[in-house]
Structure formats: structure tokens, C-alpha cells
Amino acid sequence: SQQGEEDPQALSIQEGENATMNCSYKTSIxxxxxxxxxxxxxxxxxxxxxxxxxxxxxxxxRVTLDTSKKSSSLLITASRAADTASYFCATxxxxxxxxxxxxxxxxTVKP
Amino acid sequence: DAGVIQSPRHxxxxxGQEVTLRCKPISGHDYLFWYRQTMMRGLELLxxxxxxxxxxxxxxxxxRFSAKMPNASFSTLKIQPSEPRDSAxxxxxxxxxxxxxxxxxxxxxxxxxx
Numbered sequence: 001s002q003q004g005e006e007d008p009q010a011l012s013i014q015e016g017e018n019a020t021m022n023c024s025y026k027t028s029i030x031x032x033x034x035x036x037x038x039x040x041x042x043x044x045x046x047x048x049x050x051x052x053x054x055x056x057x058x059x060x061x062r063v064t065l066d067t068s069k070k071s072s073s074l075l076i077t078a079s080r081a082a083d084t085a086s087y088f089c090a091t092x093x094x095x096x097x098x099x100x101x102x103x104x105x106x107x108t109v110k111p
Numbered sequence: 112d113a114g115v116i117q118s119p120r121h122x123x124x125x126x127g128q129e130v131t132l133r134c135k136p137i138s139g140h141d142y143l144f145w146y147r148q149t150m151m152r153g154l155e156l157l158x159x160x161x162x163x164x165x166x167x168x169x170x171x172x173x174x175r176f177s178a179k180m181p182n183a184s185f186s187t188l189k190i191q192p193s194e195p196r197d198s199a200x201x202x203x204x205x206x207x208x209x210x211x212x213x214x215x216x217x218x219x220x221x222x223x224x225x
Contacts, residue, residue, distance in 0.1 A: 031211050042115070042202055042216030043154075050211055088154070092211070098144065098167065099214060101154040 004032075004089045004102030012108040019076040021105040023089030024069075031092040032065055032072050033099060036085045043088060046074075081111045117203050117217035125225055129191040132220045134203030135184055144214065145178055145188050146202040154202075160186065161209070193224045 007022045023032070031050045035043040047063045049056045049072070056063045062075040076083055086106050090099040116135040124130055136143050144159040158168040163180045171178070175194070180186040190197055200221050204214040 033213060035214075035216075040218075042218045043204075043214070045213035045215065048211060048213050090214075098156055098159055100156070101146075103153045 004091050004100065006087070006089055006102045006105040008105060009103070010106045010108075012110065013079060015079060015081055015109055015111050017079055017109075019079050019083070019107055019109070021074045021087050021107070023072045023074070023102060025072075025089075025091045026070065027091075027093060029067075029091045029093045032063075033090045033092065034061075034063060034072075034074050035088045035090060035101075037088065037104070038085045046087075076107075079107075079109045081109050083107060084109045115203055115205055115215050115217035117201075117220050119220060120218065121221050121223075123223045123225065124193055126194055127192045128224075129189065130193045130197075130222060130224075132188040132201050132203075132222070134186045134188070134217060136186070136203070136205030137215055138184065140205035140207055140215070142206045142209065142212070143180060143186050144204040144206070145186070146204065146216075147199045148202060148219070149199045157188070190222075193222075195224045198222055198224050 004023050004025045033048045034046040037043045047058050049063050049065045060077045065072045086104040088101050088104045090101045092099045118133045145157040146154050148154045157170045158178045160180045178188045200219045202219045204216045206212040206214050
């Protein structure tokens with residue numbers, strides 16, 4: 001089974017609104033990453049947050065990590081139509097460093 | 112940097128045929144990963160390499176699948192013989208290291224087996 005589970009599965013908002021996606025996981029991790037995938041393309045790395053960090057920002061993106069609840073959230077502020085994509089969380093754990101992906105949240109931003 | 116390069120972008124083949132997918136990782140990246148993406152199973156890690164050596168192939172579905180990395184700039188994933196259930200998008204990704212290093216993905220190969 002997948003380590004990470006995103007919630008909601010699908011999200012539709014108007015341009016300019018904020019979008020929040022959540023990720024829950026089951027076991028201890030070294031880090032948690034968020035990726036974006038546009039239709040027909042590969043995944044693009046957005047942010048990596050380490051297990052000893054609680055919050056991280058990158059432009060309009062804000063990621064939080066709560067290791068006690070085994071959950072993370074991705075906030076996209078002032079969304080744009082170009083943000084329409086699927087968003088995946090991935091958990092890195094163990095010495096191997098390999099990442100396990102969730103099923104993703106499909107975000108639609110209407111212009 | 113050109114990023115991770117995969118070829119072909121699309122592959123359509125008949126059941127029973129051999130399929131070879133190719134990947135060129137980002138120069139200097141020591142780790143290479145092969146993932147498979149389907150609607151039913153999401154993104155699955157098939158195998159990964161460190162310095163051209165296969166480290167974990169526990170995700171390879173069966174003996175019909177094999178992967179090689181003859182040098183730091185090239186890897187192949189081979190399916191022989193192919194079956195319709197192998198239809199998926201296959202991604203190659205590379206990263207600098209095992210700890211806290213993001214994955215850089217190619218654009219994938221969409222495989223259709225009829």
C-alpha cells in the first residue's frame with residue numbers, strides 16, 4: 001500500500017483563491033516532498049521538508065509538517081490557472097532514501 | 112542542464128514483443144530510479160541504482176522485467192515478453208544522493224501493449 005495518502009482526491013477553485021492539500025503517512029520518515037505533475041508530463045519537485053522542520057515556504061507555496069500527527073499540508077496562495085495539475089506527496093525514509101508516493105490531489109483552478 | 116531524458120515518448124507494441132525503455136539521468140546524479148504509473152496503482156517504484164549498481168529491485172513485478180545501468184549516463188528497462196497489463200507510463204528519475212535529495216523526473220514513456 002502507498003505510504004502517503006492525499007486529501008482531497010480532487011479540488012476545484014477559482015483563480016485567486018487559496019488551495020490546501022493534505023498528506024497523511026503511516027511510518028517515520030526522513031523527509032516529505034511535494035511534487036506537481038501536469039498532464040502528460042513528468043513530476044516536478046516543489047518542496048522538500050525534513051523531519052526536523054515544521055514549516056517551509058517557496059514563493060506562493062507553504063508546506064507544514066506535523067510528525068506527531070504524521071501529516072503534512074501544501075498551501076498554494078493566490079492560485080492561478082497555470083497551477084492546474086496533480087499534486088503528490090512523497091515520503092523518504094530509511095537509509096535507502098527511496099521515496100514512496102501517494103495517489104495525488106487533482107487541482108483545477110478556474111479562470 | 113537538459114534534465115532527465117527518456118526515450119521513446121510513446122511505444123505501442125503487440126503482446127509478446129520485447130520492449131526497451133531508455134533513460135539518460137542528469138550528469139552528476141548518483142541515484143537512478145525507475146517508476147511505473149497507472150490509474151489503478153499510482154506511482155510504483157520498480158528499481159533503483161546507486162553508482163550504476165542495482166540496490167533494490169523488489170518492486171520489479173516479475174522476471175519479465177529487467178533493468179541495467181551500464182554506465183553513469185544510461186539505463187534501460189526491458190520487458191520481455193510484454194503483456195497488456197504492462198501498459199502504463201514509465202518514468203525514470205535521478206537524484207544527487209540518498210538523503211534529503213529531490214527526485215528529478217523525465218517526461219516518461221507511455222507504453223501500450225495490445
